[in-house]
Amino acid sequence: MESVWVDLLVAVIKILVILGIALGLGAYLTWVERKVAAHIQRRPGPMVVGWHGLLQPIADGLKLITKEDLFPRYGNRFLYNLALVMALVPATLVFAVIPFGPEFEVFGYRVKPILTDVNVGILLVFGLGSLAVYAIALAGWASNSKYPLIGSMRKAGIIISYEVAITFAVMGPLILAGTLSTYQIVQNQIEQNLWYIWVQPVAFVVYMFSLLAETGRVPFDIQEAEAELVTGFTVEYGGMKFGLFPLVEWYIEVLTLSAIAVVLFLGGWSPLNIPFVGFVDPLFFLGPLSPYAWFLLKVTALFLFILWLHWTLPRYRIDQITEIAWKIMLPLALLNIVITSLIAPFIWD
Amino acid sequence: MVRFLIFLVFSAWAIISAIGVVTFTNPIYVILWLLSSLIAVAGIFFVAGAELVGALQLLIYAVAIAVFYVFVLTAVPWEKAVRKDPHYRTEGVLSLPLVLLLYLEMAVVFLLGVVASPEGKFREAIAKIGNAEVVGSVLFTKYFFAFEVVSLVLLIGMIGAVLIGRKESQTYEDDTG
Numbered sequence: 001m002e003s004v005w006v007d008l009l010v011a012v013i014k015i016l017v018i019l020g021i022a023l024g025l026g027a028y029l030t031w032v033e034r035k036v037a038a039h040i041q042r043r044p045g046p047m048v049v050g051w052h053g054l055l056q057p058i059a060d061g062l063k064l065i066t067k068e069d070l071f072p073r074y075g076n077r078f079l080y081n082l083a084l085v086m087a088l089v090p091a092t093l094v095f096a097v098i099p100f101g102p103e104f105e106v107f108g109y110r111v112k113p114i115l116t117d118v119n120v121g122i123l124l125v126f127g128l129g130s131l132a133v134y135a136i137a138l139a140g141w142a143s144n145s146k147y148p149l150i151g152s153m154r155k156a157g158i159i160i161s162y163e164v165a166i167t168f169a170v171m172g173p174l175i176l177a178g179t180l181s182t183y184q185i186v187q188n189q190i191e192q193n194l195w196y197i198w199v200q201p202v203a204f205v206v207y208m209f210s211l212l213a214e215t216g217r218v219p220f221d222i223q224e225a226e227a228e229l230v231t232g233f234t235v236e237y238g239g240m241k242f243g244l245f246p247l248v249e250w251y252i253e254v255l256t257l258s259a260i261a262v263v264l265f266l267g268g269w270s271p272l273n274i275p276f277v278g279f280v281d282p283l284f285f286l287g288p289l290s291p292y293a294w295f296l297l298k299v300t301a302l303f304l305f306i307l308w309l310h311w312t313l314p315r316y317r318i319d320q321i322t323e324i325a326w327k328i329m330l331p332l333a334l335l336n337i338v339i340t341s342l343i344a345p346f347i348w349d
Numbered sequence: 350m351v352r353f354l355i356f357l358v359f360s361a362w363a364i365i366s367a368i369g370v371v372t373f374t375n376p377i378y379v380i381l382w383l384l385s386s387l388i389a390v391a392g393i394f395f396v397a398g399a400e401l402v403g404a405l406q407l408l409i410y411a412v413a414i415a416v417f418y419v420f421v422l423t424a425v426p427w428e429k430a431v432r433k434d435p436h437y438r439t440e441g442v443l444s445l446p447l448v449l450l451l452y453l454e455m456a457v458v459f460l461l462g463v464v465a466s467p468e469g470k471f472r473e474a475i476a477k478i479g480n481a482e483v484v485g486s487v488l489f490t491k492y493f494f495a496f497e498v499v500s501l502v503l504l505i506g507m508i509g510a511v512l513i514g515r516k517e518s519q520t521y522e523d524d525t526g
Contacts (some may be wrong), residue, residue: 120404127407
């Protein structure tokens, strides 16, 4: 009986830590994004509020919260608010299956830094990830306005197309790992002495394309398209309700999908991997904290890469986006599965 | 005991959602009730320890299939969606015998299924090699033929969809030139 309570306590602590990290970091990533964007465009970015604008997210948050809550007169208030819940909840739930580091012992209890190590973790990630499409469709429909509706239709089309590509892309690493549990996938990469990106470069490229498309980052931000659609499905939202959608899409979803990419392709918390040589750890001096540092480092690198793309590239047209999904990404992913099945026996040894 | 309570919660949730699906008139609410009931059924699978089936229920039904309803319905104009007049009344009455027949078939299949799968047959195997692996090994050995036939049916459906899609594109082809 005692162990049940300890398990429950551990679970609650994990939930609080994860939520704290996810939401706190999510808010502060707005500052990171503004700074990176500014420096890419050779301007200083936010400088006034705090040292180098460090308090800017708090000021933004206060401003958004104290704004008037506007609502379109002929809209559907229940669905309008439900869309917010359906955007935030599935996106944060994905953090439940992300492993942050290896197992450790506290007071004699073995703790895995992952909320639930279910053995279908990866399937849950994509199931929950694409529940976001309901939030967007509802937001567009409940606003009862043309721009949001068009924006949400575009977004739904993109998510449906790229959901197929991303699911087939992750099949490659899954075949090599032979398991659906996120924790076990990392463990297998460490045992096989190999980051899967070295044997799955095609899958990684398809995954990154789908990541950009699903999170609505440039070059796939056609549902926002400031020039034609104002801001797509968020037009009729105001104040913090408006702030929530980009927070979920651009930060929380990018973070979770980057973390999953790190788990699948970059060996999770394992140190630097060189093919045929094995693992090299330049951060060995951090001792037991080194795996967490590596995980954080890899996710940060992917996040900065996505920011770099976002503030550099122009936008695709909607027909180009769906064409890339169905005519290039899906066949590539299928071909990758065939080749992976052929080479898998060599890697399992 | 806890497991049974959670099962009761999920079943009640699923049944209430199913009632919601047939009683609400606004199609958007109907879709949401359907989604809610599909998620509740996934929850029942998780409680029963069928993690793979639960995750697939979420991924395929709650996301991939129900999303297409949303996709179509968001294109329904606002005035039509909130309209109250009952449509398809004659069709409803005409389809009643067929519905009864379907329910009868479901009951028969259910009874046969209860007899055919004694409880706990795969429990040891699941504990030994894991959930997804057991489903895979059963699917690709014992039920291999049925599995292939089902994929053939899906292939036919896909070809049909492609053909229907192509026909339309030929009709409008000259507009662009």
